[in-house]
Amino acid sequence: MVGLLMKFKKWLNSSLRIKLLVMFIILTVLPLIFVGIVSYVKSYNIVSEKSYTLAQIQVDQLGREFDSVVQDIKRFTEIGKQESTVQFLIDHVNTAEEANNILGMIGLYRESYQYSDSIMNIRIIDRDGKAVSEDRGVHQLNNQATNIVSFKLLSSPGKTFIEPVYKNSNPALSMTSSIISDSSKEVIGFINIIIKARIFEEILLDAATNSSGIFQIENERGDILFTSPEGTKMPSISQDEAMKEKSSGFFTKSSTFYVFQTSKITGWKVIRSVPLAEMTKEANEIKSLIFLSVASSIIFTIGLYYFITSKLIRPLRNLTDKMKEASLGDLDTKIINEGTDEIAELGQSFNSMITKIKTLVYKSVNEQKQLKMAELRTMQAQINPHFLYNTLETIIWMAEAKKTPQVIDITKSLSHFFRISLSKGKDVISLEDEIDHIRNYLIIQKMRYQDILDVTFHLNNDILNYSIVKLTLQPLVENAIYHGVKNKRGKGFVRIKADFTPEGYICIDVIDNGIGIKEEKLENIRIQLAKGVPFEKDQGGFGMVNVHQRISLHYGEPFGLTINSWYGSGTRVSLIIPAER
Numbered sequence: 001m002v003g004l005l006m007k008f009k010k011w012l013n014s015s016l017r018i019k020l021l022v023m024f025i026i027l028t029v030l031p032l033i034f035v036g037i038v039s040y041v042k043s044y045n046i047v048s049e050k051s052y053t054l055a056q057i058q059v060d061q062l063g064r065e066f067d068s069v070v071q072d073i074k075r076f077t078e079i080g081k082q083e084s085t086v087q088f089l090i091d092h093v094n095t096a097e098e099a100n101n102i103l104g105m106i107g108l109y110r111e112s113y114q115y116s117d118s119i120m121n122i123r124i125i126d127r128d129g130k131a132v133s134e135d136r137g138v139h140q141l142n143n144q145a146t147n148i149v150s151f152k153l154l155s156s157p158g159k160t161f162i163e164p165v166y167k168n169s170n171p172a173l174s175m176t177s178s179i180i181s182d183s184s185k186e187v188i189g190f191i192n193i194i195i196k197a198r199i200f201e202e203i204l205l206d207a208a209t210n211s212s213g214i215f216q217i218e219n220e221r222g223d224i225l226f227t228s229p230e231g232t233k234m235p236s237i238s239q240d241e242a243m244k245e246k247s248s249g250f251f252t253k254s255s256t257f258y259v260f261q262t263s264k265i266t267g268w269k270v271i272r273s274v275p276l277a278e279m280t281k282e283a284n285e286i287k288s289l290i291f292l293s294v295a296s297s298i299i300f301t302i303g304l305y306y307f308i309t310s311k312l313i314r315p316l317r318n319l320t321d322k323m324k325e326a327s328l329g330d331l332d333t334k335i336i337n338e339g340t341d342e343i344a345e346l347g348q349s350f351n352s353m354i355t356k357i358k359t360l361v362y363k364s365v366n367e368q369k370q371l372k373m374a375e376l377r378t379m380q381a382q383i384n385p386h387f388l389y390n391t392l393e394t395i396i397w398m399a400e401a402k403k404t405p406q407v408i409d410i411t412k413s414l415s416h417f418f419r420i421s422l423s424k425g426k427d428v429i430s431l432e433d434e435i436d437h438i439r440n441y442l443i444i445q446k447m448r449y450q451d452i453l454d455v456t457f458h459l460n461n462d463i464l465n466y467s468i469v470k471l472t473l474q475p476l477v478e479n480a481i482y483h484g485v486k487n488k489r490g491k492g493f494v495r496i497k498a499d500f501t502p503e504g505y506i507c508i509d510v511i512d513n514g515i516g517i518k519e520e521k522l523e524n525i526r527i528q529l530a531k532g533v534p535f536e537k538d539q540g541g542f543g544m545v546n547v548h549q550r551i552s553l554h555y556g557e558p559f560g561l562t563i564n565s566w567y568g569s570g571t572r573v574s575l576i577i578p579a580e581r
Contacts, residue, residue, distance in 0.1 A: 024305045029298050036294035040287050047283040052250055055211075055259045055272060055279070060248070062207045062215065063261045063270045069199055070266050072115045073175065074160065076122060079105050080179035080191045089126045089179060089189035099132040106134060118199040120167050124179075126189040157187050162266055164197070164225055171197040173225075197226070204228040213257075213274030220267040234273050252276055315343045322350065331358050391444050398447075406447065413443040427554075431498070431506070432464035438473050438496065445481055453485055454493040463498055463506050466579050469554050475543030476510040476561075476573050484514020484571055500579065505559070508575045517565035529561060544573065551577060 079085055084101035091098065102124055110116040123133035129141040157178040165174040172194050179189040200217070208215050208228035216234045217226040227234070250259040257279045260271045277284075318335065325333040331354050335347035391414055398407045417440040435457070442455050477494060485492030495511040517525070529548045548561040555578055565571040 021305065021309075024301065028301045028305075032294050032297050032301070036290050040290050043286045043290070044280070044283040047286065048280055051279045051282070052257070052259070055213075055257070055274065056248075056250060056261070058207065058211050059259050059261045059270050059272050062203065063263050063268075065203050065207075066200060066217070066268065066270070067263050067265045069115055069118070069203070070162070070175075070263075072113055073119060073193060073195060074177075075113055076106075076109055076116075076119065076193055077160075077177045077191050079109060079122070080124065080177070080189070081182075085124055085179065086181065086188070088124060088132065090181075092128070092130070096138065099138045102132055103134065103137075115199065118196045120170075120172055120194040120196055122194075123192045124189060125192060127187070162219070162268075164219075164223070165194070167194050173197055173200070200226055201228070211272070212278055213272050216271045216273075218269045218271065225268065234271065315347075319343070319347060319350065322347075326350075326354055394444075394448055410444055410447050413440040416440045417444065427469060428467045429470045430464065431466050431468050434468050434470060434473055435459065435464065435496075435498075437471070438477055441474055441477065442494075449481070449486070452491050453481065454491060456493065456495055458495065458497040460499040463500065463579070466506060466581055468506075468577055469550055472547050472551065472575065473508065473510070475547055476575065479543055479573070480510050480512040480514065480571065484512040484516070487515040488513070501576070504579055506577050506579050508577075510573045510575075511570065513570040516567040516569050516571055517563075518567050522563065522565050525563060529563070547575070551575070 079102065082102075082105055084098045084105065088098035088102060106122050110119070121133055121135050123131050125131040125141060130138070131141055132138045157180060160175060160177045163174045163176075165172050175193040175195060177191050178187045179191055180186065181188045204215055204217065204226050205228050214232050214234045215226075215228045216224060218224055247262040247264075248260060250257065252258070255276045257274045257276050258271065259274075260269055262269045322333050322335050333354065334351055337344040337347050391410070395407055395410055395414075398410065417437060439457075446453055446455065473496075477496070480494050485494065492513050495509070497509040497511065499507060501507045525544065528545050544561055544563065551560045559576050559578060562574045562576075563571065564574075
């Protein structure tokens with residue numbers, strides 16, 4: 001194994017062309033394959049989720065249409081509450097007039113509701129079997145039929161039973177509900193409505209026509225009421241599946257996708273089954289398209305590799321050798337150009353760079369060290385885990401207290417705060433954006449310190465279009481809050497003032513009425529500002545030194561920070577920058 005690895009390394013180092021080949025594979029072919037796989041997985045998940053969601057929506061819509069029909073027909077049960085109906089049920093002798101009134105009300109209801117044509121018969125029954133119906137008038141049921149109805153509804157008086165039956169040799173549904181006396185709260189009779197099954201079959205047929213797969217309607221006991229397309233049979237599914245545990249959802253079994261929804265009105269379960277391959281058909285088409293795209297890109301990349309390597313190996317090798325010499329400290333090396341193309345221009349630029357770098361190397365190294373230190377501190381200042389932790393804790397507390405508007409406000413402010421912190425990688429932003437950054441920061445802080453903190457802005461709007469190094473003011477405001485106002489009893493304030501100086505510069509003051517700084521510590525902070533290295537990171541000096549150093553490096557003299565403080569009264573930090581756009 002070790003010998004094989006050594007041979008591979010030797011082969012890899014034997015030719016620049018081989019290195020470029022390996023580089024092309026690593027940098028182009030492998031990423032293309034990776035992108036293709038990620039794109040396929042992502043698109044497959046999106047398309048599959050869309051298909052699953054659409055299937056759920058279709059089943060839910062079908063359930064709602066069924067419920068709409070049942071709810072409309074259920075309105076006929078109001079007949080049982082009418083005075084004539086109640087009198088018919090409690091009067092055991094003279095019932096002809098009440099029966100006629102009931103039949104008249106049924107006719108009136110039929111004229112009023114949408115699905116009345118789907119009702120084949122309506123019958124009112126008392127507990128002794130006396131009944132009045134549209135097709136037979138007043139009649140007496142046999143004891144067996146009366147006992148079946150009574151047994152079901154007396155045990156569950158508030159429930160409506162819907163069962164499959166046949167009426168005149170036609171499939172139908174029987175809907176039976178109890179009629180309860182308003183005075184005694186007892187069941188005094190029943191209302192039975194025979195519904196044409198065709199109305200539900202038409203709704204189911206319409207859904208099946210516009211969708212693939214099989215639709216099936218089951219009642220609460222699991223009996224199949226309807227299936228569409230007719231004559232089809234849904235693949236069997238175990239009753240131990242999620243269908244028994246949930247009222248709606250979807251799952252996959254035996255390469256078949258199932259989606260179901262249970263009606264709260266009827267208790268019916270609407271089930272749809274679709275072959276999983278059909279659900280993922282679009283995703284598979286996308287997979288083929290992605291495969292072809294990736295394969296074409298790989299072929300093009302390999303062709304490009306051979307063209308580039310044949311044209312660039314020799315001049316690049318020469319350039320590489322000269323760069324190695326320069327990297328070893330030989331700043332007298334030169335490249336002899338043999339052409340006028342871009343690589344020759346690169347060689348000429350390399351020669352110019354080597355010439356200039358001799359005089360700039362030491363100064364550049366020192367300045368870069370200082371700049372990198374300042375950038376590092378900037379990055380540390382941007383990522384404030386303590387501030388973010390406290391803000392998230394505040395959001396959690398507000399959410400638990402159901403303070404939705406405040407949660408929205410503080411979350412928006414936090415989002416805007418970090419958006420401006422990033423600023424698409426820019427180091428310089430407008431003063432208006434910097435002030436907005438401070439406003440968002442203060443909105444968050446005022447949520448936490450609303451009882452002790454008052455903030456005002458006094459700005460000359462003419463300065464807002466000028467530029468400033470980003471994240472300059474936030475450390476100053478943070479110092480004012482944490483090392484000033486927070487340590488003072490009673491309510492404190494922070495004033496942010498910005499205007500032009502007589503010299504035409506921009507002066508921004510951050511003023512607080514906090515605890516202030518003792519004279520000895522104030523002198524130490526001023527020394528820190530002058531030296532650029534803070535003595536005490538937990539005493540407010542670190543942020544100000546970082547700001548002062550960044551301003552000095554960016555703008556030069558005489559710009560930066562000055563600080564004045566009166567112990568027990570407050571502190572004023574003044575930032576001076578040039579008016580640049």
